[in-house]
Amino acid sequence: MKKIVPVFMACLIFCSVGGTTVLAAVPPDNGGIVSPCYLYTNQAYSNLSISGGVASCKSTVYGISGTTTKIVVTQTLQVKDGMSWRRITDWSETFNSWYCSYPNSYSPIGSGTYRVKTVAKVYKGTSYETITVYSTEVS
Structure with missing residues (x-):
């Protein structure tokens, strides 16, 4: 009996340490980024640069070659107004392709904080996702 107790205690400690290690194993942190899963879209970008009183806006959408049939882009230049965003101007265009790059510019631009909002309807036939x-943000 005296030999069984130390062996039992050793097993108990070993199992506890092993259990703790397993419970402590968590998936790696990805910085809190959650990537949505789309059906017809691979990637979408919205870019803004301001220089010499001109706002240069660009929307780029990559659909899926062989799947995406059309992309309808609405690009909106916005300025921060208190805690919300106010529309300055917008542009829209339809691209009968799986890919689009849509540049626009606006001037004169005043002082403030600006951003570009891109809303793309990405189609496969008559079905689409937004x-x-x-x-x-650019100041």
Whole structure:
């Protein structure tokens, strides 16, 4: 009996340590980024740069070659107004392709914090999904 107790205790400690290690194993942190899963879209970007009083806006959408049939893009230049965003102007275009790059510019631009909102309807035939992306804020 005296030999069984130490062996039992050793097993208990070993199992506890092993159990703790298993419970402590968690998936790696990806920075809190959650990537949505789309049916017809691979990637979408919204970019803004301001120089010399001109806002240069660009929306880029990559559908899926052989799947995506059309992309309808609405690009909106916005300025921060208190805690919300106010529309300055917008542009829309239809691209009968699986890919689009849509540049626009606006001037004169005043002081403030700006961003570009891109809303893309990405089609496969008559079915579509709506993607919304924002540029980084530029002051």
